[in-house]
């Protein structure tokens with residue numbers, strides 16, 4: 001299909017466009033495309049700025065589609081680009097069915113979608129059901145309405161504790177610091193698990209669930225291929241909103257574990273079943289959930305046949321650079337999905353956590369390890385998510401206090417710096433900021449000096465670069481039968497090394513032992529570092545065809 005033939009060149013909701021869209025969906029090979037897809041996470045503010053205001057946008061993504069096609073990714077996940085006052089950089093959504101002017105408009109989204117599809121790249125978008133922005137029309141209505149009114153019943157408003165109701169209704173903390181409750185002038189309190197500008201919605205209210213379905217249909221009708229569901233372990237709250245329980249050992253309120261009543265409540269599964277029903281009506285579409293739970297069995301519950309297609313497994317993102325830890329992370333991720341219809345879903349970095357180059361030690365060491373980690377991640381069976389800039393080996397950036405924008409910085413009373421370090425804009429070309437990211441030198445987060453060699457342009461011409469490694473890895477993964485099969489078999493390997501075989505014949509061998517080891521038999525398909533003389537250096541991985 002040429003870009004002109006794409007259904008979205010017609011008005012997206014016209015009957016002709018709908019039937020063309022149906023054809024486009026059913027034409028695509030297999031509806032389970034997501035099972036082994038490589039998704040590329042576009043943090044929209046930081047990927048590419050098409051309008052020249054220093055903030056990334058949809059036009060910037062559209063301009064860079066040739067880059068993404070050359071990179072070889074199968075699908076995009078675009079972080080929220082909906083109208084938002086940006087208290088949490090788009091995760092505070094004022095209208096989930098429109099485009100924030102800073103990022104473009106609906107026509108610009110349609111054009112991006114159509115061009116991406118024409119290049120064979122699928123597009124998934126963020127769905128943020130747990131909360132809205134405090135500037136959402138519903139919240140304005142709720143504030144104007146009386147306690148106990150239907151407008152308040154879309155959110156979680158409660159009377160306070162204590163004789164005057166001047167204490168929060170329970171002891172829940174906000175994930176971003178401080179209490180999870182804010183008081184309104186008439187004395188009631190509303191719940192916000194994140195910033196006060198992100199009031200939680202009440203999913204026991206049928207209107208709230210119906211509105212989520214309307215939002216999903218809105219984007220599916222335009223042609224999106226699926227959703228990443230934000231805080232997919234949120235939404236349901238326990239009856240009576242009981243206090244969280246301190247853990248026995250520390251006496252502290254634990255995040256995301258037993259005793260944390262804010263998340264992973266049984267009622268959440270009913271919401272996921274509703275979400276799945278909408279997706280089942282749209283063959284070829286899918287959802288991946290951001291599910292932070294401490295227990296593998298709890299995670300598996302989100303992956304039953306009538307719930308999520310995929311759930312991020314964050315074990316690789318939290319594991320240290322240590323052979324045993326990585327092996328445990330892989331085993332437990334595979335065990336989690338074994339009894340479900342879902343494949344595993346691997347993540348090394350995202351917009352909420354320190355980038356893996358930095359986690360692995362930074363500098364030359366962190367980069368060498370990140371190269372090996374890329375071959376590990378992309379050799380594993382299942383889907384993989386690459387965060388924009390992973391393919392350039394971007395590190396975190398030490399930003400000055402005055403540049404910090406993450407609400408965590410303020411909410412923690414300046415004790416936690418938040419997530420800006422991993423959200424610095426991508427360097428595209430040139431030798432100084434803004435490195436082709438924007439026409440404006442004032443980028444929304446400052447870009448450091450010295451990133452010339454990190455730019456996509458500099459790396460594209462360098463065979464030994466991180467970008468060239470990713471391109472080769474993705475090309476092999478997408479074309480070689482060695483990557484077939486859902487299973488993984490561990491092979492004997494020296495202490496500090498990991499080796500496994502896929503049923504298609506691929507062997508991935510990773511050396512973290514601190515000393516070179518002999519490269520096993522097989523044809524070398526790709527290596528993250530030199531394998532001269534039949535020896536694999538430490539912090540290096542190799543793909544072999546056996």
Ligand code: GLC
Nearest residue numbers: 088091194230231290351352
């Ligand atoms: C998710 C997002 C994060 C956001 C939070 C609240 O964890 O990944 O960026 O701040 O949800 O929406």
